[in-house]
Amino acid sequence: MTSDFRGASADAVAVLTGELESALSGSPEAAATVADNLFSVARTLRGEAALRRFTTDVSVPVEARSGLVGEVLGGKVDEISLALSRSAVSRRWTVTRDLADALEHLSVVARVRATGGDAGRLADELFVFAQTVKKNPALRDALSDPARSVGDKGALVSSLLEGKALPATQALATQALSGTYRTVGVALAEYQKVAAHVHGQDVATVRVAQPLSDTDRERLAQALTRQYGRPVHLNLVVDPALLGGMRVEIGDDVIDGTVSGRLADARRSLAG
Incomplete structure (x- = not known):
């Protein structure tokens, strides 16, 4: 950006x-x-x-x-x-x-x-692949191994995405292997932000204890759009450790309404 x-x-x-x-x-x-x-x-x-x-x-x-x-x-x-x-x-x-x-x-x-009208799908697929890399240590190590050639890593990416994702998603995931960013995960996150911004959107990462319904997701997107004055693309991350509520990260702003966050605040208050 x-x-x-x-x-x-x-x-x-x-x-x-x-x-x-x-x-x-x-x-x-x-x-x-x-x-x-x-x-x-x-x-x-x-x-x-x-x-x-x-x-x-x-x-x-x-x-x-x-x-x-x-x-x-x-x-x-x-x-x-x-x-x-x-x-x-x-x-x-x-x-x-x-x-x-x-x-x-x-x-x-x-x-x-x-990608034309598939820009939203592209942003989602980049996020999903980034989460896959993050959660799979073996894959993360394989894509960051300096002993493996970029071509070898690219073949691995192709085996994971070909026929399952947009050609643009595969192209950017491959590009992330040899671009300016220090890790594939960072590159994919930045590329996704560009994908959203090209279409006038901000990106919000929303962490929840359990999946949101389509209705709740749409309601949250509308609320954030009103608050920030432009459309917001949601990245949903399900994390049971949050216990309940949600944590929203958009740009430098963090809105923590999780149960685990409130418990942590209570513990800090008692300790103080």
């Missing part, structure tokens, strides 16, 4: 996102290709320190930076990705790594756009 960037980088990402949206509005079928290519460019920049330094050096004329990108990427990526990459290197970045991170962010936005 653009909120992860600061100063000049935040301004650059906002402009680039607008350019991406404009380009894809005239060619929506290109979104998946753009997503693949922008992530490939981000990975190249991370792996080529000299190229990364040159393309973010404000003392180098914009024409030289843009020209080098044209030479390196020309004929290897689609025209939209090339134009966005040239635009990206013409801008100022708060820190050098933000250039590659911004292109990865744009690749996720493009991937979300490629």
Whole structure:
């Protein structure tokens, strides 16, 4: 999300996102290709320190930076990705790594756009897969094992998701293996936030002792939408240890109405 960037980088990402949206509005079928290519460019920049330094050096004329990108990427990526990459290197970045991170962010936005009306399903599937990784130590270790190649890990992801999830979900889960984030779980969480934000939503993680009915879920979503002034996508986590009630986490806000939370408050009061 653009909120992860600061100063000049935040301004650059906002402009680039607008350019991406404009380009894809005239060619929506290109979104998946753009997503693949922008992530490939981000990975190249991370792996080529000299190229990364040159393309973010404000003392180098914009024409030289843009020209080098044209030479390196020309004929290897689609025209939209090339134009966005040239635009990206013409801008100022708060820190050098933000250039590659911004292109990865744009690749996720493009991937979300490629799903069309399935963006809500994409957000749900990313969350479910992240929870699966979190709750399965063997899977988590396999996906974080530095001795295993990215290709091997990607094959594992494919075996779990192919035919069971959207192609975009599988693509982003695979991308999470070699992106900027320190773990697959963190990457998936961030990608899901982007998926929600592209469609004007916030993401709320709701922890409950037992599953909510469809009616209660809809009522909660409406209440949070009224409170925060924009639609809210719910991630539901069932945790029997809460005993009852619910805990809602949205952005930096935490609303703890669980029985276990109230018991913990009571114990702290008695101890004090």
